[in-house]
Amino acid sequence: MIDRDNVISVLRHGVTKIYTRFSPPANQELCKKYHHSSHPSREFLFVISGESFYMCNNSVYHCSPGTLFLIDSGMVHGHRYTLEDNNLLHIWGFFHERQVHLTAMEVTVNGQANAVRGMSRIMIPEGLQTQFEERWNLLSQLKYATDQDVERYIKTPVNAVLDEMAFRLAEQMENTAEHTKMGDLQTYIRARNGRECSLARLAEISGYTRGYLAHKFHDEVGITIGAFIDKVRLEYTRLAQKRGIRQKEIAYELGLSSPAAFWNWLHKHSNQK
Helix, strand or coil: CCCHHHHHHHHHHCCCEEECCCCCCCCHHHHHHCCEECCCCCEEEEEEECCEEEEECCEEEEECCCEEEEECCCCCEECCCCCCCCCEEEEEEEEECCEEEEEEEEECCCCCEEECCCCCCEECCHHHHHHHHHHHHHHHCCCCCCHHHHHHHHHHHHHHHHHHHHHHHHHHHHHCCCCCHHHHHHHHHHHHCCCCCCHHHHHHHHCCCHHHHHHHHHHHHCCCHHHHHHHHHHHHHHHHHHCCCCHHHHHHHHCCCCHHHHHHHHHHCHHHC
16 A cells, blocks of 8 residues: 655655766666667656666666656657566656646556556646756756756756645645545646636536536535635645746736736735735
8 A cells, every 4th residue: 555645755855866868877788678668758757665777768777766767858768667676656757738747656566557546647837847847958958967967957846846746645635535526626626726717617527517516516625616726726826936936927827817917816815825
């Protein structure tokens, strides 16, 4: 059974070692043991628990909790796990259609891997994603980079992404929302930080009429949909301001039309902060 408290702790502790295309070659003779792949989209791998080896950029590196692999576009890397991979928990970050989502993969015995329910397809807010991608782009432009350079470019934005996942998992544990339509709608609203979450849109997703949905949500969750959206927006705003994300980016992430609209909304709800 996965210890969620430990997962959250490791995510919050952040990155301790980073492997990239700049990392020195290692154990290249072991590459033949791995199925390998490469593709246009970026990915990253973060280790939560377990000791193992992983093939990346035609080398095989040892990895333990806190290890991060940045897998650039076109980079050759391990595809599927090997028979020697046992008792591992990894977080995979996938870049897809201008979005980044995180999925926890549990490897049990002999490389058998499955996505962990409740820890899959966790969407990252656009502000954090943009900062991460911008730093990764800058790093990729370098011809050579030391380990210190890689940490300087990447460690802070990656840790912010990992902290966001920890925050989402902690919220799940506190709310213990059941896997119901109302629980799914709460997850949807949180994933989008309230953006494009009109009553009409949520009714379309749930299959209920707007009136029935508003009544059922309030009955099961205890607050109105609008109040829940404001709660989610305030949670994101606190984190975004702490990380120095610009007002324009916060406004967009919340689905507000401009920084002015954001400040008007924030002033209206300032007593809830």
